[in-house]
Every structure is written in structure tokens, then in C-alpha cells.
Amino acid sequence: MIRDLLRSSTAAAVGRLVGPAWVRLETLGRQGRRLLRRRAPPASSPLAPPLPATNRLRELLALYRLEGRYGLGGRPVAWATHGAPVELLRAQGFYVVLPEHEGARCGVRRGGGTLARLAEQEGFAPEVCSSARLDLGALVGGSPRGAIPRPDVLVACTNGCNTVLYWFRELARRTGAPLFVLETPFVRGQVRHHARLYVRDQLQGLAERLAGIGGRRLDPDRLSEVLHHSREASAGWRRALEAARARPAPWEAADMFALLAPLVVLRGEPATARGYQQLGAALEARSRAGRGAVPTERLRLLWDGPPIWFRLRHLSRFLAARQVALVGATATAVWAEAAALLDPDRPWLSLADVLLQVHLAADLRTRHQRLATLARDLAADGVIFHADRSCKPSSIGQAELASLLGAEGLRGLLLEADHADERGYVDEEIERQLLDFLETCG
Amino acid sequence: MTHPLPLAPLLPALDAPRYLDEQRRLYGRRPVLLLPGDAPREVLAALDLLPVEVWGGGEEPAVPRCPRLPPFVCSLAQRQLQRLLAAATESVAAVVLPGLCDTQQGLGSLLAEALGPSLPVLTYDPGISVWSPRGGAAPEPVAEALDPFRKAELELFVQACEGIAGRKLQPERLATELRLQEEAQRLALALYRRRAGLVLGERPFGELLRTREFLTTADWLRRLQDAQALVVQASGSLPARRPVLLSGIAPEPMELLDLVEAAGLTVVGDDLLCLGRRWTVRARAAQCPEGRELAGRAQLLRELAALPPAPTRTGGGVSRASWLLAEVHRSEAQGVLVLVPRCCEPELCGVPELTASLARARVPLLVVEHEPGAPLAGDLATRLTAFAGLLSAAGCPGGGGP
Numbered sequence: 001m002i003r004d005l006l007r008s009s010t011a012a013a014v015g016r017l018v019g020p021a022w023v024r025l026e027t028l029g030r031q032g033r034r035l036l037r038r039r040a041p042p043a044s045s046p047l048a049p050p051l052p053a054t055n056r057l058r059e060l061l062a063l064y065r066l067e068g069r070y071g072l073g074g075r076p077v078a079w080a081t082h083g084a085p086v087e088l089l090r091a092q093g094f095y096v097v098l099p100e101h102e103g104a105r106c107g108v109r110r111g112g113g114t115l116a117r118l119a120e121q122e123g124f125a126p127e128v129c130s131s132a133r134l135d136l137g138a139l140v141g142g143s144p145r146g147a148i149p150r151p152d153v154l155v156a157c158t159n160g161c162n163t164v165l166y167w168f169r170e171l172a173r174r175t176g177a178p179l180f181v182l183e184t185p186f187v188r189g190q191v192r193h194h195a196r197l198y199v200r201d202q203l204q205g206l207a208e209r210l211a212g213i214g215g216r217r218l219d220p221d222r223l224s225e226v227l228h229h230s231r232e233a234s235a236g237w238r239r240a241l242e243a244a245r246a247r248p249a250p251w252e253a254a255d256m257f258a259l260l261a262p263l264v265v266l267r268g269e270p271a272t273a274r275g276y277q278q279l280g281a282a283l284e285a286r287s288r289a290g291r292g293a294v295p296t297e298r299l300r301l302l303w304d305g306p307p308i309w310f311r312l313r314h315l316s317r318f319l320a321a322r323q324v325a326l327v328g329a330t331a332t333a334v335w336a337e338a339a340a341l342l343d344p345d346r347p348w349l350s351l352a353d354v355l356l357q358v359h360l361a362a363d364l365r366t367r368h369q370r371l372a373t374l375a376r377d378l379a380a381d382g383v384i385f386h387a388d389r390s391c392k393p394s395s396i397g398q399a400e401l402a403s404l405l406g407a408e409g410l411r412g413l414l415l416e417a418d419h420a421d422e423r424g425y426v427d428e429e430i431e432r433q434l435l436d437f438l439e440t441c442g
Numbered sequence: 443m444t445h446p447l448p449l450a451p452l453l454p455a456l457d458a459p460r461y462l463d464e465q466r467r468l469y470g471r472r473p474v475l476l477l478p479g480d481a482p483r484e485v486l487a488a489l490d491l492l493p494v495e496v497w498g499g500g501e502e503p504a505v506p507r508c509p510r511l512p513p514f515v516c517s518l519a520q521r522q523l524q525r526l527l528a529a530a531t532e533s534v535a536a537v538v539l540p541g542l543c544d545t546q547q548g549l550g551s552l553l554a555e556a557l558g559p560s561l562p563v564l565t566y567d568p569g570i571s572v573w574s575p576r577g578g579a580a581p582e583p584v585a586e587a588l589d590p591f592r593k594a595e596l597e598l599f600v601q602a603c604e605g606i607a608g609r610k611l612q613p614e615r616l617a618t619e620l621r622l623q624e625e626a627q628r629l630a631l632a633l634y635r636r637r638a639g640l641v642l643g644e645r646p647f648g649e650l651l652r653t654r655e656f657l658t659t660a661d662w663l664r665r666l667q668d669a670q671a672l673v674v675q676a677s678g679s680l681p682a683r684r685p686v687l688l689s690g691i692a693p694e695p696m697e698l699l700d701l702v703e704a705a706g707l708t709v710v711g712d713d714l715l716c717l718g719r720r721w722t723v724r725a726r727a728a729q730c731p732e733g734r735e736l737a738g739r740a741q742l743l744r745e746l747a748a749l750p751p752a753p754t755r756t757g758g759g760v761s762r763a764s765w766l767l768a769e770v771h772r773s774e775a776q777g778v779l780v781l782v783p784r785c786c787e788p789e790l791c792g793v794p795e796l797t798a799s800l801a802r803a804r805v806p807l808l809v810v811e812h813e814p815g816a817p818l819a820g821d822l823a824t825r826l827t828a829f830a831g832l833l834s835a836a837g838c839p840g841g842g843g844p
Contacts, residue, residue, distance in 0.1 A: 122794055123793055123794030123797055124790075124791070124793075124794060125790040125793070127514070127784075127785045127787065127790055128787060128790055128791055129787070132791075158570070161544045162543060162544050162787075162788065163544065163787055163791065165570075166753070166787075166788070166791035166792065167791070169795075170791075170794070170795070173795065180582055180583060180584075181570065181582055181584050182583075182584065183569065183570040183584050185541065185567045185569075185591075186541060186547045186550075186567065188550075188551070188554065188565060192594075192598075194590065194591055194594035194595070195591070197590065197591075198569075198587050198588075198590070198591035201583075201586065201587035201590070202583050202584050202587045203583075204583075205582075205583025205584075205586050205587060206583045208583070209582075209583060363551040363554065364551040364552060364554070364555050365551075365554075365555065387512050389512075389514045392512075392514075392515050392516075392544045392545050392548065392787065393544045393547070393548055395512045395514070395515065396511055396512065396515055396544075396545060396548030396549065396551075396552065397548055397551060397552055398512070399509065399510050399511075399512075400509050400552060400555065416512070416514075
């Protein structure tokens with residue numbers, strides 16, 4: 001009992017006092033370092049400096065990680081896929097870890113190859129998705145991303161791909177935590193009603209199982225509240241993305257990818273919703289002031305497929321130096337669609353709709369429509385298709401998409417790489433292809 | 443020593459294109475092309491349509507303006523795509539896309555666009571595999587939600603097939619088809635059990651079983667019965683071969699089986715997606731309560747739910763390993779040979795767990811990556827021979843083959 005009391009007091013102290021102060025100090029330190037760099041001789045970036053509003057969202061994530069490390073206070077932990085119903089887990093009191101997101105962080109730091117190699121030594125073929133290999137490598141060899149709390153339960157939703165299922169089964173085998181699977185059928189055209197019911201029934205069954213593990217039965221009011229915050233966050237995200245319609249666009253895809261993380265991990269929290277509303281407002285203010293992420297923007301491009309995490313900023317700077325702005329990405333835009341789908345008054349079916357309408361699980365025609373709409377809304381001149389060796393669902397059909405959009409006057413470039421495994425990536429090759437493409441764009 | 447005989451002198455040779463043509467002319471059965479996976483082909487057959495499976499083997503047809511898949515996705519898929527688009531110009535009634543892996547889903551999406559309204563593209567999603575043996579673990583939430591989903595999928599599939607056939611599905615025809623399927627599966631399993639006495643080489647035997655990919659069930663059954671008659675007639679001293687269980691997708695190219703034979707191995711059971719992985723008689727016996735008599739669509743649903751665990755239907759690693767181990771014991775195989783098409787993520791993901799499980803059970807395993815349509819790797823014969831050597835060194839008595 002004393003131990004429980006100590007644990008909950010530590011959690012409260014970390015959550016309310018130490019954590020925010022520590023994160024704020026770290027932010028100040030980062031800003032200070034940035035100022036010092038600006039005084040240094042001109043390694044001037046062709047990209048405008050990031051908005052202060054982005055700090056708030058980064059702080060949310062940092063604080064959340066801190067809580068996971070020191071302030072759980074006996075809270076149950078769920079590891080989930082990025083497309084899993086985080087709202088349901090949150091409503092039932094779980095601390096949620098998304099291994100894929102942690103993998104992306106390693107990828108940004110160029111640690112992907114090392115971790116992937118560890119998984120390969122365990123028998124996972126290099127053809128298997130690098131997110132899975134990275135995560136399994138981190139589990140085997142210790143993660144450079146720091147300690148993350150061990151899971152009490154694993155939840156895998158197949159709306160991104162089926163690979164997550166094999167990946168999470170391996171996690172279940174290695175951690176001993178029970179795994180629950182949510183299967184979402186592939187969507188061709190409209191979502192069929194029996195598919196919605198199938199997902200709804202699974203969600204309700206999952207809630208019962210989670211109650212057995214976390215010790216808290218689902219409170220319907222709490223679920224509605226979480227869904228409300230999630231919808232608000234998604235609406236804030238949509239507002240932020242729509243700000244990129246301005247010319248020059250006030251932000252670009254590298255920031256979009258980086259700032260998507262709180263929405264993926266922390267949707268359902270009121271602070272997350274506020275953070276995105278603030279971001280949207282700040283971006284609108286920036287565009288009203290006529291300031292752009294690429295101040296001398298000449299060409300506007302879209303990005304299709306996962307980002308190349310370890311060269312995310314580099315590629316943005318490379319393009320910006322040539323007055324090219326990545327003004328949108330399909331993988332970030334799809335997260336704004338939840339705003340129109342989530343309905344706190346119909347929690348189960350609306351959550352099922354969100355799970356079913358993730359970009360990767362869509363057919364070619366739907367992907368084409370989404371891309372064409374995005375291109376029109378953002379007045380894009382072309383699309384860079386990242387043919388991600390790891391992400392088969394995303395890569396299959398990109399050549400056809402490029403051809404379909406080409407017929408509509410939109411230029412496309414297929415760029416083969418991997419989103420997290422930096423081995424085999426050669427800057428010069430990729431830059432040569434980009435330069436050739438930009439030449440065709442005029 | 444008696445050498446394995448090719449199939450041709452023993453059984454009437456089969457010319458698949460001619461067979462399809464005859465089926466169309468004589469019985470009015472139009473072919474329906476099936477992509478790999480678990481589709482209720484009995485429905486098609488009961489409607490007098492002819493299910494023809496597309497695995498990507500054989501010559502690669504030249505198709506102008508064929509969509510290209512990225513080079514890093516499953517090598518079977520590109521060949522299937524070309525084959526299906528080539529077939530679209532022939533008198534094919536429809537294409538069926540069963541839910542399988544991510545690549546096949548994407549392939550289906552491409553096909554639906556490429557074929558357009560000229561050829562109906564039907565879908566069928568069998569749902570996730572939640573296979574567990576009797577007395578196994580408590581079902582996941584997904585297991586409880588599956589039945590209504592599968593039922594709705596089947597109903598929609600039947601409706602679509604009825605639209606193509608232009609007639610209603612007769613319950614008695616479906617029952618007949620299901621009975622024939624079961625009879626044929628049992629006979630195929632019996633042939634595996636009597637493999638030692640069946641004077642057929644590995645490749646002819648594989649070809650015999652794979653005629654299921656385009657024959658009507660009645661014709662497939664007839665050919666199996668013909669082969670069974672040969673078992674009785676055949677005699678002679680048999681060379682010692684090491685019996686193995688063959689798993690994976692499909693032995694493409696079929697020359698793979700020549701190498702298996704040359705290495706001194708014989709296949710005494712299979713867990714191939716193109717064959718035994720879709721035979722329900724064994725899995726159903728292991729999974730379902732005895733004595734439940736079902737008929738028609740209810741029976742078909744039970745069959746589809748009883749498909750054994752496999753990576754291609756997202757079956758769990760542990761349940762798959764236990765299923766394979768049971769098959770190893772049942773077939774008296776001494777080792778497991780897994781054929782993985784290049785870049786097949788489901789199969790590749792299952793390898794570490796399978797390796798660990800089989801190692802614990804002291805069952806030797808060889809995983810071979812292959813590429814349909816490409817020449818076989820030079821070292822493959824050596825690896826297979828070494829595997830046969832390993833089985834011998836493990837002290838397993840041989841004699842499982844012809």
C-alpha cells in the first residue's frame with residue numbers, strides 16, 4: 001500500500017510539477033541553441049524558421065514520454081498500431097505506446113539500419129517492413145529512443161496493412177502480453193455496412209477484454225468525451241493543413257509529418273485538441289502576413305507515401321533551395337478526415353468508420369480521388385511518389401496513380417527508397433532524380 | 443531399381459487450354475479466374491461456372507500497357523497481373539479476388555481499374571484466421587464478430603455469381619459440389635499416405651494434384667481415382683527417399699520438384715496455398731465438434747472457417763507451427779521444406795517463429811526463396827541435397843518415397 005501511495009505521488013509530481021518544468025526548460029534550451037546558430041555565419045536555411053506554436057505540440061509529446069517513464073503510477077500500458085482505436089484505450093485509462101511512432105523517431109535519428117540489422121539477425125528478412133524490423137530490433141537490442149514502459153496488452157488493427165499483425169504477434173511472443181486483433185476489411189469503393197458492423201462488434205468486444213486487463217469498465221460518457229476531443233484535434237489538424245492553400249504556403253510537409261505525431265499518439269486529450277487549434281490559428285496568421293515556409297516559393301508539390309524519416313528535413317531543404325515547397329502529403333491529409341467521421345453521439349459506428357477509412361486500406365480509385373482533390377485544393381504542380389520498399393500497400397498502384405494524374409496535367413516522380421532503413425539510401429541518386437523531375441516541371 | 447515414371451504414359455495427358463475450350467463448348471461452362479486465396483469456388487462450380495486458378499506459372503504472356511508493380515513486391519503478383527490481363531481478351535466470365543495479403547489486395551485494385559466494366563471483378567473476404575484446435579485458447583473479440591461478417595460476404599458473393607451465371611444457386615447442386623470436394627480431398631490425402639507405393643515422380647505427382655486448379659471437381663476426382671488405381675498396379679523395389687512436408691505458396695516453377703526428387707527427397711504431405719492449405723477435411727476434424735451435420739451454405743461457411751492456420755490468412759505463428767507439427771507427425775515426414783516466393787511478406791514474417799518452433803520439436807527445416815518465372819538458383823540443388831543429408835544424419839529411417 002505504501003508502495004502504491006509512493007508510486008501515485010511520484011506520478012502526480014511528475015505529471016503536474018516536475019514534468020512541465022523540465023519540458024519547458026528543454027524547449028528554452030532548444031530555442032537558445034537555435035538563436036546561437038542564427039548568429040553563426042550563414043548556414044542559412046532556405047526554409048523559414050518553425051512557428052512557436054509547434055513548440056506546444058512538441059512539449060505535449062515530451063511530457064507524455066516523461067509520464068511513461070516516471071509517472072505512470074500503476075496505470076496499465078497498451079502498445080498499439082498507429083491505426084488502432086487509441087480513443088478506446090484512452091477512455092479505459094490505458095497509457096498508449098505506438099511502436100511505429102517510436103520507430104519513426106529512431107529513423108529520424110538514422111538509427112534504423114542498426115536496429116533493423118538486429119532483427120535480421122533474429123531471422124526477419126530484409127524484405128519485411130522496416131518499421132517492424134526496427135521495433136523488433138529495439139526490443140532485442142535495447143532502444144536508442146530510451147526506455148518505454150512494458151505492455152500489459154497489445155492491440156493491432158489491420159487498417160494500415162497486415163504486416164502489423166505479424167509484427168505484433170512477435171511482440172506478444174517476446175513480451176508475454178496478450179494481443180487483441182482488430183480486423184478491418186479492405187475497402188473497395190463505399191464501405192459496406194456489414195464491414196462497419198464487423199468492426200463495431202470487434203470494438204465492443206475489445207472494450208470488454210480491456211476492462212479485464214486494465215480493471216476499468218468503459219464509461220460511455222468518458223468515451224464520448226474522448227471522441228469529442230479527438231474530433232476537435234482532427235478538426236484543428238484539418239484547419240492547419242488547409243492553411244497550406246495560401247501562396248506561399250505557411251508550412252510544408254516536413255513539419256506536417258513531424259507535427260502529426262501528437263495527433264496519432266495523443267488524440268482524445270483536450271490539450272492535444274487545443275494544441276492543434278492554436279497551430280491552425282498561428283498558420284493562418286502567418287499566411288495573412290504573407291510569410292511562407294519557402295519564402296520564394298515557385299513550385300508546389302505533394303508527397304505520396306510515408307516520409308523518408310531520416311532525410312525528412314534534408315529533402316525539404318533541398319527542394320526549398322530550389323524554391324519548391326512540399327505543400328501537402330496524403331499520409332498527413334488522411335488524418336484530417338476523422339473530423340467529419342467521428343461522432344460522440346454514435347461512438348461505436350463512427351469509430352468503426354474512422355478505422356475503415358485509412359488511406360492505405362483504400363482502392364486505387366479512392367486513392368486517386370483523394371490525391372486529385374488534394375492537388376486541386378492546394379494548387380499543386382506535381383506529386384512525388386515515395387515508392388517505399390517497406391510499405392507494399394502504399395507502393396502498389398503508385399505508377400498507375402502517376403499515370404492517371406499525368407493525364408490530368410499533374411506531373412509525377414516515383415522515388416524508390418525506404419521510410420526508416422537508411423541502408424542503401426544514396427543522397428546523390430535521389431537528388432539527381434529530383435533535379436531531373438524539377439527540370440520537367442519547368 | 444524402378445525409376446519414377448512421368449505422369450503422361452500413365453494417365454491421359456491434359457491440355458489445359460483444350461480442356462477449358464471443351465468445357466465451354468460441350469457444357470457451357472465459362473471460366474472464372476481466381477486469384478490466390480480462399481474463395482468459395484464450390485459456389486462457382488454449382489452455378490456451372492468453371493473456377494480456374496491463376497498462380498503465375500508458365501510462360502509470361504506479353505500484354506501491351508500492362509501496369510507494372512514495384513520490383514520489391516511479391517514476384518508472383520506481376521506474373522498474375524499479366525496473365526489476368528491477357529485472359530481478359532479471352533472469353534472469361536469474371537475474375538475473383540479473394541482477400542489474402544496486402545499485395546494481392548493492391549493487385550486486385552489495379553485489376554479492377556485495368557479491366558474496367560468489360561469484365562466483372564468479384565471480391566470475397568474470408569476474414570482473419572482465428573483457427574484454434576478444440577480446447578484451445580479463448581477466442582479473441584474478432585472471433586466473435588466473424589460469423590455475421592463471413593455470412594454477409596458469402597451472401598454477396600453468391601448474389602454476384604448468380605448475376606454472372608444468370609441463374610439461382612440450387613442448394614442440392616451446392617451440396618453435391620461440397621460432397622465431391624470432400625471426397626476428392628480425402629483421396630488426395632490418401633495418395634499422399636500411399637506415396638511410397640505410387641510410382642510417380644515428384645513433379646508428375648505435383649502436377650496431378652495441381653490439376654485441381656482448372657478441372658471440375660468431378661474430373662479432378664476422376665484423375666485422382668485413376669492415379670489410385672496405379673498405386674495398386676505399381677510394384678518394384680523402391681529407392682530410399684527422405685519424406686518431407688512441403689509448405690509455402692506454390693512450387694513455381696515446377697522444376698523445383700525435379701530438384702527435390704534429385705536430392706533424394708519425397709513430398710508426403712503439403713501445406714501449400716495452392717493445395718493442402720485449402721483442404722478443409724483435416725482442419726475441420728481438428729477444430730469442430732463432431733456430429734454436427736450442416737448443409738448448403740451453412741456447411742460451406744463451416745468449411746471456410748475451418749481452413750487451417752497459415753501466414754497467408756494472417757494465422758498466428760504459434761498455431762501455424764502447431765498445425766504444421768501435427769501434419770509432420772500425421773504424414774510421418776522427417777523434415778519441412780518451405781518455399782517462399784521472393785518478397786512474400788506473410789511467409790517471410792512467419793519464418794522466425796516457425797524456425798524456433800520446429801527447432802524445439804527437433805524437426806529439420808529448410809526455407810527456400812524462389813522466383814516464379816526465373817531460372818532456379820544454382821545453389822538450390824546443393825541446399826536440397828544437404829538437407830536430405832541432414833535428415834539422413836539425424837538418423838531418420840528413409841523409405842518414404844518411390
